[in-house]
Amino acid sequence: MQTDQLENVDNGSQLESTNNNQSSGSTSQSHRGFSVTPLSQRLQTPQSQNMSTSRSQSSGSGELNAYIEQSELDDTYDDLSRLCWKCGIKVLTTFLFSYDNWKRSQEDIDRVMIMFEEEMISNLQESMRHDIRISVIGDRTRLLKSLIEVITEAEEKIEANSRLHLILAIGYSGQSDILQASCKKLCRKVRDGLIRGEDINKNIFEQELGKNVCTQFPFPDLLIRTGGDLRLSNFMAYQSAYAELYFTKTFSPDFGEEEFIMVLKSFQERHRRYGV
Ligand SMILES: CC(C)=CCC/C(C)=C/CC/C(C)=C/COP(=O)(O)OP(=O)(O)O
Numbered sequence: 001m002q003t004d005q006l007e008n009v010d011n012g013s014q015l016e017s018t019n020n021n022q023s024s025g026s027t028s029q030s031h032r033g034f035s036v037t038p039l040s041q042r043l044q045t046p047q048s049q050n051m052s053t054s055r056s057q058s059s060g061s062g063e064l065n066a067y068i069e070q071s072e073l074d075d076t077y078d079d080l081s082r083l084c085w086k087c088g089i090k091v092l093t094t095f096l097f098s099y100d101n102w103k104r105s106q107e108d109i110d111r112v113m114i115m116f117e118e119e120m121i122s123n124l125q126e127s128m129r130h131d132i133r134i135s136v137i138g139d140r141t142r143l144l145k146s147l148i149e150v151i152t153e154a155e156e157k158i159e160a161n162s163r164l165h166l167i168l169a170i171g172y173s174g175q176s177d178i179l180q181a182s183c184k185k186l187c188r189k190v191r192d193g194l195i196r197g198e199d200i201n202k203n204i205f206e207q208e209l210g211k212n213v214c215t216q217f218p219f220p221d222l223l224i225r226t227g228g229d230l231r232l233s234n235f236m237a238y239q240s241a242y243a244e245l246y247f248t249k250t251f252s253p254d255f256g257e258e259e260f261i262m263v264l265k266s267f268q269e270r271h272r273r274y275g276v
Contacts, residue, residue, distance in 0.1 A: 081132060083260050084164055091165045091217045095235055099139055099173035113144055116170065120150045124157065131163035135213050138172035139180075165214060174237030182208040182238075209238060219243070222267050226252045244270050 084092045097112060120134075127134055134154045143151075151170075185208045189195045195204065206218065219239045223232065228249040232240065246263050248255070 079256065081130065081164055081166065083257055085130075087264060089164070091167065091214055093137075093167040093169060093220065093236075095169045095172065097138070097170045097172070098234055099171050099176055100234060102142060102171070113147060117144070117147045117150055120147070120154055124150075124154045127154070127158050127161065127166070131161045133158050133161040133165045134168065135165065136168045136170055137177075137213050138170045139176065140171060142171060165217075167214060169235070172235070174232075174234045174239075177209060177236075178238050182206075222246060222263070224248065224255075224263055226250050226255050242272065242274055244272065 080092060080094075084090075096116065102109065123134070126132075136151045136155065140148055140151070182205050186195070186200055186205065190197045190200075209218070219241075220236060220243045222245075223235070223240055223243045224246045225232065226248050228247075230247055232245075236243070244267050246266065248259065248263075250259060
């Protein structure tokens, strides 16, 4: 797929317009967009990367949050980021390591953790150059101190970047996200008298969920799972309720521009009803 085809077919404003036509203003969703979710790959590959995209219904900016899995972060990183910004996608979530992956062998875990650290360091410069913001979601308590420091540095240094928000899910679990981020926080607020239990509603719950990471585009529109497995493996259990799903047998290192554009076209053709 050539660049001109990409621009003609998948620029952000066209996607936005398509979405608005589909919704006809009747959806109750406050956040809509496009998100692509990566697939998990079992092999010996130490990591995978997810991309998700989301657009704001109200912004009209065609912002997109994408999520893709890959096994070689360094090779795919630039490509996925580049594809996202070319298509008007503003948020890309990459599933690198799930909380359940702590059950893997220590040798494998050590290897991927070292790789994460090296990649974070080398990608920081690239991200500064390309106006990319990086955030990390997931439980950091089991990460090496040195990795946490690198993550914190990256998050702080390029917080103001706005071309693409790259969210890396490390030690992430969608179920824990719900339990820890929302249920426990809300219980504490009720206990401390900050809110009343009977006042808890969808909006309040969602404010707690991933509150500090991507409030503008919290829900992926499109989840792409590569590698042939037909499941989400604990990724964004709440946020993906109305995400469009795309499953492919392609392993993430081979998931390139041509298939990416095909997925976006497929997304554009879908009719999202949100129960209406
Ligand atoms: C230590 C090590 C080598 C980790 C790498 C594992 C891996 C492919 C992580 C990528 C993140 C991800 C997509 C997790 C879900 O896949 P899953 O394969 O965990 O999901 P499944 O259990 O449902 O197949």
